[in-house]
Each structure stands twice: as C-alpha cells, then as structure tokens.
Amino acid sequence: MTSFEPARVVADLRELAARTGGPDGSRRLAWTPDWLQARALLRESLATLPVEVDEDEAGNLWAVLRGQSAHTLCVGSHLDSVPKGGWLDGALGVMAGLELLRALAAEGTPPVTVALVDWADEEGARFGRSLFGSAASMGTLDIDVLRGLVDKEGSKLPEVLSAHGVDVENLDGARTRMADVKAYVEVHIEQGPILESMGKGICTVTGTKGIERERLIFRGQAAHAGTMPMEMRRDSFRAASRFALAIAEIGERHHGVTTVGHAQCWPGVVTAVAGETRITMDMRHIDAAGLAAMFSEAHEAAAAAAEAEGCTVEWEHIFRIPPMPFHPALLDAARTSVQEVEGHDVELPSGALHDASEVAREIPTVMIFSSSIAGLSHTKEEDTPDEHLHMAADAFDRTCRRAIDLITSDAL
Numbered sequence: 001m002t003s004f005e006p007a008r009v010v011a012d013l014r015e016l017a018a019r020t021g022g023p024d025g026s027r028r029l030a031w032t033p034d035w036l037q038a039r040a041l042l043r044e045s046l047a048t049l050p051v052e053v054d055e056d057e058a059g060n061l062w063a064v065l066r067g068q069s070a071h072t073l074c075v076g077s078h079l080d081s082v083p084k085g086g087w088l089d090g091a092l093g094v095m096a097g098l099e100l101l102r103a104l105a106a107e108g109t110p111p112v113t114v115a116l117v118d119w120a121d122e123e124g125a126r127f128g129r130s131l132f133g134s135a136a137s138m139g140t141l142d143i144d145v146l147r148g149l150v151d152k153e154g155s156k157l158p159e160v161l162s163a164h165g166v167d168v169e170n171l172d173g174a175r176t177r178m179a180d181v182k183a184y185v186e187v188h189i190e191q192g193p194i195l196e197s198m199g200k201g202i203c204t205v206t207g208t209k210g211i212e213r214e215r216l217i218f219r220g221q222a223a224h225a226g227t228m229p230m231e232m233r234r235d236s237f238r239a240a241s242r243f244a245l246a247i248a249e250i251g252e253r254h255h256g257v258t259t260v261g262h263a264q265c266w267p268g269v270v271t272a273v274a275g276e277t278r279i280t281m282d283m284r285h286i287d288a289a290g291l292a293a294m295f296s297e298a299h300e301a302a303a304a305a306a307e308a309e310g311c312t313v314e315w316e317h318i319f320r321i322p323p324m325p326f327h328p329a330l331l332d333a334a335r336t337s338v339q340e341v342e343g344h345d346v347e348l349p350s351g352a353l354h355d356a357s358e359v360a361r362e363i364p365t366v367m368i369f370s371s372s373i374a375g376l377s378h379t380k381e382e383d384t385p386d387e388h389l390h391m392a393a394d395a396f397d398r399t400c401r402r403a404i405d406l407i408t409s410d411a412l
Contacts (some may be wrong), residue, residue: 002103002126003106003400008099008102008391009098009099010390016087019038020038020041021365024380025083025085025382026084026085027083028080028081028085030120031126031161031163035079035088037411038080039079050065051107052066054178057136057166057171057172057173059121059164059165060118061117061120063101063116064078064113066113067110067114068110069408070180071407071408073112073113073407074178074181075093075115076089076093076118076119076355076357077187078120078355080121083261084333086189087380088384090123090188092189092393093158093188096392097399099115099220102176112182112407112408118356120132120133121133127151127157130353132359133355135358136172137178137358140361142173146168151235173255175359177351178359183327184364184368185396186355186368189316189377190351194227198346200370201385201391201392202370202371202388202392203338203347203369205337205348205349205369206348207286207324207349207350208324208356209350209361210288210325210350211284211320212284212294213318214318215318216314217278217315218305220234220310220312221275222267222272224272225272228377233309235311236309237263239308239311239313242304242305246305250283257290260284261291262278262280263270267369287323289342291323298332321358325359326367327365329364330406333402334395335347337370337396342395348369370389370392
C-alpha cells in the first residue's frame with residue numbers, strides 16, 4: 001500500500017474548478033489573472049510539502065522533492081485551459097502529480113528525485129503556439145516566430161511574457177531543468193469517445209500522433225455572381241472545396257485523420273465569386289510513413305483541385321511534429337498498472353498533442369488516459385466519471401512507482 005489517495009486528486013480538481021471556473025467553463029487562459037489564480041492554488045498546496053518551488057526561464061512552474069539520487073522522475077501536465085474549456089484537461093495530470101509528491105513525502109525520502117511541472121501555455125489558445133513551455137524545455141521553439149505572435153487584442157507575445165518575468169530571448173535556459181530527468185509520466189483525459197465506447201475507464205497510451213498543419217491559399221478571379229457563367233468561373237472556394245473533400249478521403253484511406261478547420265473567402269460578399277480562399281489543413285497519423293504519404297497526396301490533391309477550377313494554390317507552413325512513440329519499458333510499466341487497476345490490456349495512441357509529445361523527443365515517456373464522457377473536451381461539458389478518475393490516478397501512481405524502480409536500476 002502507498003499513501004497515494006485518488007479521492008484527494010478529485011477533491012483538488014473540484015477546488016480548482018470552483019476557483020477558476022463558472023457557468024461557461026474554465027477560465028484558465030495562459031498569461032492571464034485566472035491562470036495565475038490556478039497556480040496560486042497549486043502553490044498553496046505545495047507550501048505544505050518539503051519541496052522546492054520555482055519557475056524556469058519559460059514560465060514553467062516546478063516543484064522538486066529531493067531524493068537519494070539526483071536522477072529524476074518528472075510528472076505533470078498543464079493548468080492553462082482554452083477559453084470556456086473543461087475542468088479536467090491538463091489539470092488532472094497536475095493534481096495527480098501533486099498527490100504523488102504528497103504520498104512520497106509522507107513515505108520518507110524517495111530513492112530518486114521527483115519533480116512536478118505545470119507546463120506553461122500548453123494550449124496555445126491565446127497566441128497560437130501550443131506546447132510553449134515543454135517545447136522551450138526541449139529547445140524546439142522558433143524564437144523568430146515567437147517575436148511576431150500577436151493575440152486577438154493586439155498584444156504582442158514578447159511583451160506579455162515580459163510582464164510574467166519571461167524573456168523570449170532567454171527561453172533556452174529552461175533546457176537545464178531536464179538534465180537529470182530520466183523518465184516522464186503524464187496522466188490525462190482521453191478527450192475522445194473511444195474508451196467510453198469500449199466500456200473502459202482507463203488505458204495505456206502508446207504514443208502521440210504526428211501532425212502536419214498548413215495554410216493553403218487558393219487564388220482565382222473575383223467576379224459578379226450573376227453575370228459570370230458557371231463554366232467560365234475561376235472560383236477559389238470551389239477549388240478549396242474539392243481539396244477538402246479529397247483530403248477527407250486521403251485520411252480515411254490511410255487510417256489517419258484530416259481536418260479543414262477554418263476557411264475564409266475574399267471579397268467575402270454574397271454577390272461575388274470568391275477570388276481568394278484561405279483554408280487550414282491539419283492531418284495526423286501515428287506512423288511516420290503514413291503521415292508522409294498523406295502529406296504527399298495532399299500536395300497532389302491541392303494541385304489537381306486548383307487546376308480543375310482554373311486557380312493557383314500556395315502553401316504556408318504552420319506547425320509540424322513527428323509521431324512520438326513512447327518508451328517500451330515505461331509502456332510495460334503502464335500496461336501492468338492498467339491491468340492491475342481495471343483488468344485489461346487496452347491501449348490507444350493519442351490523437352491530441354500533449355506536453356508528453358515534446359518531452360518524448362529526448363526522454364523516456366509514457367501516458368495514462370481516463371475516459372471522456374461523450375468524447376467531449378475543450379468545452380464546459382467536458383467530464384469523466386469519478387470512478388474513472390480514481391482509476392486513472394491509481395494507475396498513474398503505480399506507473400510512477402515502477403518508473404522509479406526502472407530509474408534506480410539504471411534501466412532507463
């Protein structure tokens with residue numbers, strides 16, 4: 001038996017929701033007072049523990065429980081949320097990590113150092129750059145891009161960061177925190193419907209899907225909607241629509257997922273043929289070769305769609321991350337833990353990005369999922385049965401104990 005109490009994790013989550021939520025959902029947008037209030041609550045709980053608490057150069061909040069060895073197990077997730085978001089996304093991993101620190105501190109000095117991190121701005125909801133804090137820790141941020149980011153209110157990212165004590169020119173300093181980290185474990189809600197459809201509460205996560213995210217600009221010729229014959233039009237929206245249907249078929253055929261999440265036409269009036277249409281494309285696959293094949297076929301589909309409508313097409317890169325398979329030894333640890341808690345061997349890849357996606361670039365990593373009711377997330381309706389939250393927290397604790405054993409035996 002350990003001192004870890006899953007019920008306390010859920011109680012902490014409800015307290016966080018009470019302080020930083022409301023009728024419209026969570027308000028923990030990164031770099032805002034509500035986000036700072038969430039962190040203040042975390043700091044209140046950490047103040048009762050024998051841990052060292054501070055922030056790194058990227059604004060990540062760390063709580064370190066020193067062990068008999070400097071070799072470190074890192075756990076955590078993120079407290080920031082999308083506007084009007086859910087009460088569990090990210091917060092589950094942080095509060096489970098808090099409970100792990102409580103339990104280990106109550107049991108004495110752990111054999112290895114254990115660090116809890118609340119990664120800064122995982123969502124990217126304000127400035128559009130997801131995984132900000134974890135990417136800084138892995139050295140994968142493009143500083144030139146960051147300098148130009150502006151939110152919808154016109155605030156510049158470097159200025160907002162500066163108000164929070166973060167210098168965009170010194171983000172690489174965050175990398176030093178990872179020097180002794182030998183393993184990373186994160187528990188998170190699934191944010192999808194698969195576990196619920198299977199009648200399961202938790203599972204092992206095998207890795208995170210790779211992503212290709214682009215903006216496509218189709219250009220034709222604006223014209224009068226009443227006088228330009230259909231067969232003579234160079235309609236950029238029709239070209240974009242052909243492409244959207246084509247990549248849906250590409251995603252299905254390759255067993256990946258493809259999405260056109262935004263479209264905008266110019267001149268954007270009801271009486272004009274669209275002379276220019278801009279759309280976004282997001283495609284994801286757990287296999288690198290599968291993702292590359294989808295991306296190649298998407299380029300072919302865009303060219304064909306543009307040609308069919310007498311248009312041109314231009315690509316603008318937005319974001320890319322390769323598939324991140326998790327570490328075999330930690331996967332075994334998670335599988336054993338899930339088997340002990342719920343008695344099955346179900347495992348899933350993650351279709352959503354997580355901070356674990358960045359950390360796994362260099363450090364052995366694994367995740368545990370809990371179910372999501374109706375598959376909903378990033379909305380006030382986001383929820384998970386308490387029983388499944390308890391199971392996820394329990395499996396997380398067991399996986400962390402096994403990770404500590406692996407670190408101690410130099411197996412990682």
